Amino acid sequence: MFDKKTLLLDFYNRLYKAFGPRHWWPGDSPFEVVVGAILTQNTAWRNVKKAISNLKARTLLSPNALYHVPVQDLAVVIRPAGYYNIKARRLKHFVEFLFQESGGNLDRLLAEDFDTLRSRLLSVNGIGPETADSILLYAGNKPTFVVDAYTRRILFRHNLIPEETSYDEVRDLFMDCLEPDASMFNEYHALIVHLGHRFCLKKNPKCTECPARGWNDE
Ligand code: SF4
Structure with a gap:
């Protein structure tokens, strides 16, 4: 059983290795x-x-x-x-x-x-x-973690949070475990969005092809 910090870092590394930098958020200003x-x-x-x-x-x-x-x-x-x-x-x-x-x-x-x-x-x-x-x-390049529906869904499916966990509780989980690093939080959220969009669909998630397969499985 890994601690949550190790799990969240491992998750980030898996996603970054699979998808590379996402260059999010697009915008000229x-x-x-x-x-x-x-x-x-x-x-x-x-x-x-x-x-x-x-x-x-x-x-x-x-x-x-x-x-x-x-x-x-x-x-x-x-x-x-x-x-x-x-x-x-x-x-x-x-x-x-x-x-x-x-x-x-x-x-x-x-x-x-x-x-x-x-x-x-x-x-x-x-x-x-x-x-x-x-x-x-x-x-603003401030070190705050953005939580969206994909974040909740993925953490729930991997047994890290109950289904009804609040926004602030999920945000606190990331912010309590990780160093306050705006560029890492930027990349992490973008990687989660990409994972959710490509693999962790609401219905019929594509687990067999997903880079998060096996993450936090006992
Ligand atoms: S393996 Fe991928 S698609 Fe399956 S639940 Fe985990 S994140 Fe979602």
């Missing part, structure tokens, strides 16, 4: 990463890419432009991302928060103390823990 983190809620990344292309084509991909565009117009532009009325409001909530906290300067916002910023982000309507941690890690 930290602000684009933030917008992508909000748009990707409950939708596939290919749809987010179309919405971001639309924003770029209309020169709306900046804090100032998003602050001033009417929410109804924004909803039309981001339509490919799905739930577009809700996501338009969420983008507006974020940029309003950004202007309130730092006058629209994302670098200045991201330079704030990590824990304070995380709890401030979580107070923004429409920003839950997965989105907040994605923003902090991928736009």
Whole structure:
């Protein structure tokens, strides 16, 4: 029986060996990463890419432009991302928060103390823990672990957590066991997403071909 730190490091090494660096999160700027983190809620990344292309084509991909565009117009532009009325409001909530906290300067916002910023982000309507941690890690390079549905599913299937474990409990498991290393957390989450997308499907997981096969099996 291995301790959890050894298991989590072994898992990371297996995935990295199988898939190599994932170069995640795609985006030309930290602000684009933030917008992508909000748009990707409950939708596939290919749809987010179309919405971001639309924003770029209309020169709306900046804090100032998003602050001033009417929410109804924004909803039309981001339509490919799905739930577009809700996501338009969420983008507006974020940029309003950004202007309130730092006058629209994302670098200045991201330079704030990590824990304070995380709890401030979580107070923004429409920003839950997965989105907040994605923003902090991928736009802000802060050492926070992003937990998604794949992470929970894989850890549950390998007997590391009960099925109903909370977001914070799973995040704490990684953060308590691993050194606070933003670049490793960046790669680790991206590798888990790739594993989940390719192999650990909700129905009919492809265990026989999966690089995690045998991990933590007694
Ligand atoms: S597909 Fe099977 S072996 Fe791979 S992570 Fe999921 S449960 Fe584990």
